[in-house]
Amino acid sequence: MSGSARSVGSRRLALARRLLPAALRERYDEQWSADLRDADELGVPGPSIAWGALRFAALSRFGPHGAEPAELERQSWHLARWGGALIGTAAVGSTVGFLGFGGLAGLGPLAAVHPALALVGLAPVLFVVGAAAAGIALLWAAVLRRPRIHPMSLLVVLALSAGSVLIALWPVAIDRPDPLASTLLGGGALLLVLGAIGALVVWGATPAEKWRPLPRDASDRPGRSGPVTLAASLAMVGVIVLGLVEGLVWGVQDQAGGIPAAAVYAALTDLDRVYGIANVLVWAAIASVGPLVLILVRHRALVRGEAEAAVTRLVGVLGLLGVGATVFFQGWATFSIGMSIADTLPPYTGSRSTLWFAYSSVGTIAALTGLLLALAPTARTSGSAPVRAAASRDLRRAYPPLG
Template identity: 40%
Template sequence: MTRIRYRSVMSIDRDRGASRRRRAQWGGALLAAIAIVMTPPLGIGSYVLGVAAAGYPLDGTGVAPLAVAVVGGAVGLALVVGSALIVSALVARPRPRPVTTAGAVSLIAGTALLTALPLAPSVVLGLMGFPYLVAIALMGFGASACASAWMRSGETAPGPRVESDRERPATLAATLAVATLIPLSLLATGLVEAFVWGPEAQTDGLTAAEVWAALSAGDAAAARAGIIGWAVISALLSLLPALVAVLARRIPDAAPADRRRAIRVAGLFAGGMVATLHWVGTFSLGMSIADTLPPYTGSLSGPAAVIVGLGSFLLASAVFAALLGRPAARAHTSPVREVTPTR
């Protein structure tokens, strides 16, 4: 029977000398970031490139040509580099398993399809979302196959804990405070945007008070309900870093650096979800304004555009923080397995 001696709370970064695994980590992180940015309505990339591909006037949709160039260039570069890193890591394996090879190919193909879909003709996008389901299925199979290959590749036994790896309550408290502040600050900004900046940006020179007064009682109630619902969900998400901190302390083998990294990832993920779900909370308000106060401009306020962009950025940052964080300060050894004889 094979018994795993040690496993980091959240990482495959223990083998710092194994460049093959590091390349696979970087490639996987880049492709995961593309999936976040390009999956509608999760990421802003699909909207930005879709508007440009449809031929809409960019100034009338709140999408600047610079944003199209930056998003398109970043996504294309990440796809090329991420795919090259995964292929190089696969080729470097002594005996690549067929399942691992198929998983890597599936992961790259699914990511490439997801990236290309916003640029596809409308007839392709009108197939009830089927192309997106195919892309997600390919990526899911590829990620599962690659993850299973890593699980079979052995773990790293930790060396003795060094002085810099001691638990420091002040450092842990500061990490938790910053991680909690990220979703809370987005919640506060999003509330102001929903009640003030957003209504003013969607109408022709009216103040927020005039917009709310012009709505019917039912429309105003539905709009407030949507915003309040988003605020409640956001408040619950802001508790995620504290929950992770409590759970991480219950893992005896977890290094303090791993606990802090788990809290940072939770904060980035919570902030990303708060920002990403903001449009859901304000959707009813936008529809009510469009029906009640023509001419409806349909434009985003400046803060709303920032919030939408931050959602994709924070979620992608959470992926990078989880996969590519600095290893805990320990004297690590080579990947080993401890074999316990069975009777």
């Protein structure tokens, strides 16, 4: 290797050292210097060493990092699975979730009560946009983390990235008279489906040891499944009680322009009144099974000997999804009483009180958080702490050229 090439390589290595986290700097400083010095003897091009070191140092900022190609592969899949979970959550939030919390219609009523409440109504939108952006960033980080970048990986990430952007923009254009909204939704959904199929094909063709994370010691991961189960159960009971009051009192009065609920019910026919109230009560009765299910799931999981941390995560995810589902179906449960009032009394508006917009936003956030945790990868556990793979000295495998 010529002197000028060695000088350029030394400058690049110096930059790589500055990019490295302090905990890794001493370890790799000596190794890279020795490898650059002995590049000719090792039969490795000097530029490949320098560029590999820069790439390694930059990627080390994204999380735990190892130089073994197998470890790079596992880390790439871990980032990709988190990215897929975020994008999937954003897609659901932009479609079903957006319609479930009434879109942006509640911002005005909430802001009229208190400006800070407008943020509650806007929270699901911010959650979805943030999830889409983070998911795209993690997918690209996953591609860059791979030992070698394959064209198929780029195509999959491009499809998922473009699809998530289009889906996230769809609610913005939903009220436009032109076909923009349907184009965004259709194009985004198509790209997401194609990207997901490509990702599943690649995943299915990849040996499990390349994407399965190294086991972690479960003994130092305490869980609190009892308090989490109690908190989730109380949250579900709370949204049921609020949903009953909103659906049978506040929403009824709001739809009728402030007329007392008793007077509104008196104006309805016996069939409309009984049928409308019965729908809301049936919803509450079905939703009341949720806390019992959580308790039963926790008990069965502990009896089977599952780790406390895993049980805590399970009941937490189920609790969040349960709260979200309870709130989502409350809107359907009040549909009948709302239509009956709209057909009988002016001003013939929807039965949605100001509280409902905040209620539905909180429920949507809970559901999306539960969905994200359900889709996100989990760490494998074992009875003993893992032995991390040491950094390889074989630069042909540890720092392959890009491409």
